[in-house]
Amino acid sequence: MSRKTAVAPDPTAIGNVSSPPFVRLPDPASLFSVRSARFRQLAGTGELAPYLNFLAQLNDAQHGILADLPPAEAPDAEALARAHAFEMPPLDRNAIEGDSALEITFDRLFAAADAIDKPRAAAKALARVASADPAQRLAMARTLFTSTLPGDAIAEHIFIWAGLQVHFTGLASALDAAGVKPVADGVCPACGGAPASSMVVGWHGSHGARFCSCSLCGTLWHYVRIKCVLCGSTKGIGYQEIEGHGGFVKAETCDTCHGWSKIFYQDKAPGLDPVADDVASLGLDLLMRDGPYRRGGFAPLLAGF
Amino acid sequence: MNMELSRRQFLGAAGAGVAGTALGAFGFGDIEAAHAEAIRAFKLVNTTETRNTCPYCSVACGVIMYSKGDLKKGEQAEIIHIEGDTDHPTNRGTLCPKGAALLDFVKSETRLKYPMLRKPGSDRFERVGWDEAIGRIARLMKDDRDANFIQTNGDGVTVNRWTTAGFLAASATTNETAWETYKVVRSTGMVAFDNQARV
Ligand code: SF4
Ligand SMILES: [Zn+2]
Ligand SMILES: [Zn+2]
Numbered sequence: 377m378s379r380k381t382a383v384a385p386d387p388t389a390i391g392n393v394s395s396p397p398f399v400r401l402p403d404p405a406s407l408f409s410v411r412s413a414r415f416r417q418l419a420g421t422g423e424l425a426p427y428l429n430f431l432a433q434l435n436d437a438q439h440g441i442l443a444d445l446p447p448a449e450a451p452d453a454e455a456l457a458r459a460h461a462f463e464m465p466p467l468d469r470n471a472i473e474g475d476s477a478l479e480i481t482f483d484r485l486f487a488a489a490d491a492i493d494k495p496r497a498a499a500k501a502l503a504r505v506a507s508a509d510p511a512q513r514l515a516m517a518r519t520l521f522t523s524t525l526p527g528d529a530i531a532e533h534i535f536i537w538a539g540l541q542v543h544f545t546g547l548a549s550a551l552d553a554a555g556v557k558p559v560a561d562g563v564c565p566a567c568g569g570a571p572a573s574s575m576v577v578g579w580h581g582s583h584g585a586r587f588c589s590c591s592l593c594g595t596l597w598h599y600v601r602i603k604c605v606l607c608g609s610t611k612g613i614g615y616q617e618i619e620g621h622g623g624f625v626k627a628e629t630c631d632t633c634h635g636w637s638k639i640f641y642q643d644k645a646p647g648l649d650p651v652a653d654d655v656a657s658l659g660l661d662l663l664m665r666d667g668p669y670r671r672g673g674f675a676p677l678l679a680g681f
Numbered sequence: 682m683n684m685e686l687s688r689r690q691f692l693g694a695a696g697a698g699v700a701g702t703a704l705g706a707f708g709f710g711d712i713e714a715a716h717a718e719a720i721r722a723f724k725l726v727n728t729t730e731t732r733n734t735c736p737y738c739s740v741a742c743g744v745i746m747y748s749k750g751d752l753k754k755g756e757q758a759e760i761i762h763i764e765g766d767t768d769h770p771t772n773r774g775t776l777c778p779k780g781a782a783l784l785d786f787v788k789s790e791t792r793l794k795y796p797m798l799r800k801p802g803s804d805r806f807e808r809v810g811w812d813e814a815i816g817r818i819a820r821l822m823k824d825d826r827d828a829n830f831i832q833t834n835g836d837g838v839t840v841n842r843w844t845t846a847g848f849l850a851a852s853a854t855t856n857e858t859a860w861e862t863y864k865v866v867r868s869t870g871m872v873a874f875d876n877q878a879r880v
Contacts, residue, residue: 394767394774423715427704495708530706584767584774600768601745602730614751615728618720626728631753659720667725680702 396582399556399565402594404545408439414652424656430494431655431677437488438542446477448546456555465559467547467567469521472514479510482539489535501531523570523674530679537676544593561608564590565597570674571637573650574605578643589650591674604630605637606672618660625657627664635672636664654678727751729758732766734853735780739877741853742780743769760787822846830870843870849878
């Protein structure tokens, strides 16, 4: 048989057995700094540069306040056992009420964010959350926990969300990964948050596996591929990508719930970050906006698209 | 606390204006417009990822097939890549050299698509219809069995053996198919068969 087709078998695909862990908990010490570097790198190309540079600085601010925050504590054994017994995530989001560590996080983050070079609208929103009282901040956090962003206070909520990210990343990093169990499709097994996006990774030992990325605590959890991240359906899953853009970011569409979510192929583009690259691939959201699917999950930085 | 209400209170005090998107809300509305303009030149294309099973052998490794185009949306789909399925418990993302060459198998010009017959003495295969193929196979099997069936062994014990023909079933069959294959084939007396073929 002659080999005259465009086919090129890839013997490297034989490879190693992939045994992905169920979760990869976030490491706050690197999460925000790596993300910030990625935002800066992505800012090097295209019209979005001012927004990406702004977000790079917001991530720097998140990173900058980590060192002086009180260390996060894992939930006690009783709370963990109860969460486990009722198939709930180990981190209880309602526990932010009266958590002084969160107030400290907000105050320090908003102070650090003051130094960011930003448009006037952003500065005003920051001033509003900086002067908001704990009850107002709590109310905004609660709104964010429902994966909604009110159209008339998006910037304020994103600042609150940035503080929550720091807080919950710390809490998630204090968990024992072995004790984190699946909760439900489309729900973070650590904190109950919605996925921001998902990515197929090229990590050694987990290559080809897909992980969802939590929009709140940054936990990555293993999720079967070709399955709707939002509703768990495996029927009618399709993919759309921008023609000629390399195929490492796609819209995974579901004909069961009529939702779509963004999926990255980090195995093809190793520097990918599930949040930074989400913003940088805004073009996909703009094109998907004209289609029949609505974007699910929670991506505050792209609110309104 | 009613969160909708509390938000209104907060906004009422703060007097925030209405802004539709995150970029707009932070004051980057102009670059949003520029980006929307730039992206207009591009279009979306459908691609698919589909699970399947490697058909080469009874290990039945899981594969993911990537195609350009989506059949569900009334398009042609062309397979562009096949890789081991990490989520499949049998092979966990790996493939043997045969599985790794599956794209070749799919696209092979000599791939078997219809029943083909090479008549005795001929040096070529020719295409035949299914009815003809199945009729002919049944006829030849029956003749062979009639001629060679062994009912009893040397000691006169009933054995019902048909040793002059063999049978290979598909590699990726379910348990039920394999069970049925066994029942049908073994009932004829055939002893040389594999109901989960490895080739
Ligand atoms: S031929 Fe190789 S890849 Fe295919 S099922 Fe058998 S072991 Fe798996
Ligand atoms: Zn989470
Ligand atoms: Zn769905």
